[in-house]
Amino acid sequence: MKALEISKLKKTYSNGVEALKGVSLVVEKGDFFALLGPNGAGKSTLIGIISSLVNASSGEVKVFGDSVQKNRSQAMRHLGLVPQEMNFNQFESPLDIVVNQAGYYGLPRGLALERGEKYLRQLKLWEKHDKPSRQLSGGMKRRLMIARAMVHEPELLILDEPTAGVDIEIRREMWEFIQQINNAGTTVILTTHYLEEAEQLCRNIAIINHGVLVKNTDVKSLLASLDVETFILDTREEITAPPLVDGIRTQLLDPTRLEVVVPKQRSLNSLFTQLNDQNIHVLSMRNKSNRLEELFMRMINEDNDPKESSL
Amino acid sequence: MSSALNWVGYKTLVRKEVKRILRIWGQTIVPPAITMTLYFVIFGNLIGSRIGQMDGVDYMTFIVPGLIMMSIITNSYGNMVSSFFGAKFGKHIEELLVSPLPSYVIVAGYVTGAMMRGLMVGSVVSIIAMQFTDISIYNLSITLSVALLTSMLFSLAGMINAIFAQKFDDIAIIPTFVLTPLIYLGGVFYSISLLPQFWQNVSAFNPIFYIINAFRYGLLGKSDVDITSAYIIIILFVTLLASACLWLVHTGKGLRS
Numbered sequence: 001m002k003a004l005e006i007s008k009l010k011k012t013y014s015n016g017v018e019a020l021k022g023v024s025l026v027v028e029k030g031d032f033f034a035l036l037g038p039n040g041a042g043k044s045t046l047i048g049i050i051s052s053l054v055n056a057s058s059g060e061v062k063v064f065g066d067s068v069q070k071n072r073s074q075a076m077r078h079l080g081l082v083p084q085e086m087n088f089n090q091f092e093s094p095l096d097i098v099v100n101q102a103g104y105y106g107l108p109r110g111l112a113l114e115r116g117e118k119y120l121r122q123l124k125l126w127e128k129h130d131k132p133s134r135q136l137s138g139g140m141k142r143r144l145m146i147a148r149a150m151v152h153e154p155e156l157l158i159l160d161e162p163t164a165g166v167d168i169e170i171r172r173e174m175w176e177f178i179q180q181i182n183n184a185g186t187t188v189i190l191t192t193h194y195l196e197e198a199e200q201l202c203r204n205i206a207i208i209n210h211g212v213l214v215k216n217t218d219v220k221s222l223l224a225s226l227d228v229e230t231f232i233l234d235t236r237e238e239i240t241a242p243p244l245v246d247g248i249r250t251q252l253l254d255p256t257r258l259e260v261v262v263p264k265q266r267s268l269n270s271l272f273t274q275l276n277d278q279n280i281h282v283l284s285m286r287n288k289s290n291r292l293e294e295l296f297m298r299m300i301n302e303d304n305d306p307k308e309s310s311l
Numbered sequence: 312m313s314s315a316l317n318w319v320g321y322k323t324l325v326r327k328e329v330k331r332i333l334r335i336w337g338q339t340i341v342p343p344a345i346t347m348t349l350y351f352v353i354f355g356n357l358i359g360s361r362i363g364q365m366d367g368v369d370y371m372t373f374i375v376p377g378l379i380m381m382s383i384i385t386n387s388y389g390n391m392v393s394s395f396f397g398a399k400f401g402k403h404i405e406e407l408l409v410s411p412l413p414s415y416v417i418v419a420g421y422v423t424g425a426m427m428r429g430l431m432v433g434s435v436v437s438i439i440a441m442q443f444t445d446i447s448i449y450n451l452s453i454t455l456s457v458a459l460l461t462s463m464l465f466s467l468a469g470m471i472n473a474i475f476a477q478k479f480d481d482i483a484i485i486p487t488f489v490l491t492p493l494i495y496l497g498g499v500f501y502s503i504s505l506l507p508q509f510w511q512n513v514s515a516f517n518p519i520f521y522i523i524n525a526f527r528y529g530l531l532g533k534s535d536v537d538i539t540s541a542y543i544i545i546i547l548f549v550t551l552l553a554s555a556c557l558w559l560v561h562t563g564k565g566l567r568s
Contacts, residue, residue: 013568045568051409054568073411081409087402091334096327097406103323104410106316148406 328424
């Protein structure tokens with residue numbers, strides 16, 4: 001069953017900006033799907049069209065088989081949206097916000113109150129349920145938007161950068177909550193700038209740039225396509241020139257920090273042996289960026305300048 | 312979406328609007344009550360006692376229908392522009408736009424909310440008016456129907472203003488430069504028979520003139536216009552504005568990119 005089916009979607013704004021240039025995409029039911037892309041790539045326009053906030057210039061979006069363009073009301077019943085920007089009335093209380101949203105989806109008031117309490121408790125907002133929502137912290141406001149999107153228990157939940165500006169502890173709690181929702185059967189589409197988040201949570205991934213889909217695959221295959229990994233090594237001794245290591249590119253960042261680019265088939269043991277032979281002792285080692293981030297940056301750079309090396 | 316689900320959505324939207332009106336009662340109910348009390352004291356009591364009678368009734372009694380109607384018009388319109396534009400400006404209109412609610416439920420919910428404010432304030436002003444003069448309603452059904460239709464008409468007009476508004480200035484221009492002059496020149500404080508023929512002809516193009524006179528007929532049995540013509544004009548405007556609102560919300564003009 002297809003949770004989301006996007007066919008040849010195009011969007012040109014009235015100022016002439018071509019935000020989407022014929023995007024086609026399928027997200028299967030139950031998937032945890034990442035939609036990535038740099039700022040201005042067309043992600044928000046795509047989400048806007050799926051959620052009917054933006055009118056498409058051409059093409060079609062179907063949510064669980066219902067066309068957003070032809071049968072908007074029915075399509076929207078399947079969908080819950082957590083937008084990037086705060087879009088609730090800051091003078092209303094969290095309970096009013098989620099209960100009203102439930103009412104817009106036709107939930108009787110008794111059930112709406114019950115669901116409102118359930119999700120506000122799950123997202124640790126119940127203590128503030130009757131306070132004006134402008135008094136909530138940034139993280140609480142983001143969680144409130146998740147509670148609001150979940151109150152009608154949608155089959156497809158779209159989260160547009162839900163953890164932006166949220167501290168690590170709350171972010172991990174939010175990941176846990178979203179994972180639980182996905183495990184319970186809700187299809188989740190996530191956009192994020194934290195690629196660690198996409199790598200940890202998502203099974204499938206699409207990368208969009210300049211309004212075009214540049215990659216659409218599963219996270220495992222994508223990571224398998226990574227041919228090199230870049231590490232930062234902290235050394236005990238100060239080094240004056242980058243050491244020569246067979247088959248591995250090295251670059252001195254400062255006298256005690258070395259960047260090494262290791263091809264995937266190379267063993268790290270040979271790197272350490274050769275460094276040891278040159279009297280360079282490694283105190284610690286870490287990835288320069290997470291693996292998905294490294295791939296993402298290459299893909300985007302390649303798309304921006306096709307002459308650069310490919311993956 | 313089934314009609315039962317739409318009904319729940321409509322009730323939710325109306326409840327939310329009424330709650331907003333009551334939450335900020337110091338801005339929504341009290342100011343018009345104070346303003347109208349001043350009108351009654353100054354124009355009705357102090358100046359009115361020197362004017363004597365107009366159209367066969369005390370001046371104080373003569374201005375009551377116009378002042379009640381003025382409250383209904385300005386508050387229905389004001390509620391819609393501030394609530395709908397506020398939702399647009401604060402982006403929480405998106406809560407409705409991403410929901411399955413069809414356009415007509417969104418329009419109906421907001422219009423009902425704005426009508427509630429217009430009629431609430433109209434009722435408060437009527438109670439204040441009773442402290443200054445005796446009002447015996449001449450025709451209850453005409454009085455109520457004109458009040459309902461008028462509040463609906465100006466709620467719809469306010470929605471169109473809010474849809475096209477880009478900034479807060481845009482929702483102040485129409486009430487200040489269009490609505491207020493039309494109300495004051497619509498016969499709130501005078502009978503059209505006092506005007507020279509030319510200005511009587513000009514007044515015939517002012518829809519608010521028909522509304523105030525229809526309401527005055529309902530309350531006092533006095534009117535400068537034919538009551539049937541007044542109904543036709545009011546219903547015509549309601550139909551036109553309702554169609555415009557439905558089309559604008561359905562196509563997403565000013566709401567969806």
